[in-house]
Amino acid sequence: MRNIPHSEKELLRLLADGNEHAFQVIFERHWDAVFSTALLLAKSASVAEDVAQDVFTMLWEKRVSLAGVEKLENFLFIAARNMIYSRFRKLASQDAYRQYVLSCFREDGAERVDETAELRELDRTIQQAIRLLPPQQQRAFRLSRYEGMQHEEIAVTMGVSRVTIKSYIVQAIASLRKALANHPSGAHWIVWAFFWVLSR
Template identity: 45%
Template sequence: MPINQSYNEKELLEHIATGDEQAFAVIFNKYWPAVYSAALVIAKSPALAEDISQEVFTRLWETKEKARNIGNVKAFLFIAARNLIINRLSRQKVEEAYRAYQLHHSPGTSGEEHDLDYQQLEQRLRTAIERLPPRQQRAFLLSREQGLTYEQIAEQMQISRDTVKEHIIKALASLRKSLHEHDALILLLLLEFYFS
């Protein structure tokens, strides 16, 4: 389709949903500077802001079939950028806290060993998440990895908000039970990443 200024954003989103790269380019060119600027204000790092901005638009394109469901493009992009930044910074905070904990409790081990321990612990958490019942797992991951609200998850899963809340509470309880043998502080650090 030839893109011109007469198309409104709703029409552009309809075209993006069908895979129209020109429509995507219009949205990208219009909002890239604002998304990058907002990410820079929050992240305070040009490299991170650029990385986040690229990921926001990459995700928009990768899930283009859902573009027609976006009500407000600007709000959608800014919320996506905010959630990605929060997740990225939370993960860094958790890793730093874990390293500090490890250095305090086992000062004779190297940084590489700490990284390996952290990766193993994180893998155990991921395995525990994979063992959750399918609906609990889906609700949990939509909330924690994609940053969706209970209302958005309820709509996506076609269940009530209360059922979403119940799934997430049960998922949390199962994860705590599955990982009970690990140091409570380490578990809290790892779970914090998923609950930011």
Template identity: 70%
Template sequence: MQNIPHSESELLRRIAAGDEYAYQIIFESYWDAVYSAALLLTKSPGLAEDVAQDVFTMVWEKRTTLPAVEKLDGFLFITARNIIYSRFRKLASGDAYRRYVLERFPEEAAEGADRQAEFRELEQTVLRAIQQLPPQQQKAFKLSRFGGMRHEEIALTMGVSRITIKSYIVQAIASLRKALSNHPSGALAILWGLLFLH
């Protein structure tokens, strides 16, 4: 934190008030540490990247609570750890549920394959939400999720730094979650795929 031009507590107060510049400072200062901690716990670079994005998305979404945080590095590590544990629990319970349905209710599993029209409609809802993002966030998000480009490639394409691209994508995820928070769970399932399976 030696090179940060403001105190940590001041930055947290400013982020709580919606200051995106202060958020960018925290993001750039702590991204590598959060990613490294997630990598240590998950042993997966892809999952660690996703977890780090989740952590900073949550920081922005819950920014009004930040002034109460006494040690930001500890707060970020605990947040990353909780997200990892939550993901593992969901993956485990999801697999168990799918096996249960396939074994005991094969007709329900078959019916699920016939619901493509519903999912196409939900997908359109997600795409409309993406169209509402600020131009730079939208471009970075699309190049990442739809173009399959790595952050380094997007940074070169857009003429900004790799960490700025990460910030754009994290803020895009936060905006999309908020926009779709009241939508039926089907849309959130599609959003999960769009946001995290890369």
């Protein structure tokens, strides 16, 4: 890893410039605290893992605006808390919507939706976006989402730490969300379904 300053303010400045090494340092410093906060509020390790991942995805996506953050620890705590509360508020409607989405993929629901062409187009967009990821991010993402490997297994396979794997996957998700941001509005429910799976 390149020489990265210890000053949080300087790290945030580098992060705002898109420095991935600065992001990884921040990720490694704050992951445990963000996860613990989410776990305390959600009382669920799996939900806490999802929320922590979302917090750092947001951090990367909004990095340009973070140079002025005075206390990163407080910022991350508030972000985690707000995401937990938001998830609780939306849980019922999301679960209902998920059941609808899944029903659209069932054979008995095939006649109710005509999304085959859009699904193929979405898959092409996703695969193209994945191919544009940096090699390590791409490999970690594919092993996680396509091979079903856990972070610990990927870390062993790739010879890096578990935290580094989490960092790779967070950045990969942020890049894919950006790539899909302009996907045709007619396929919004497909994109939503994809990210419901992607966030886990």
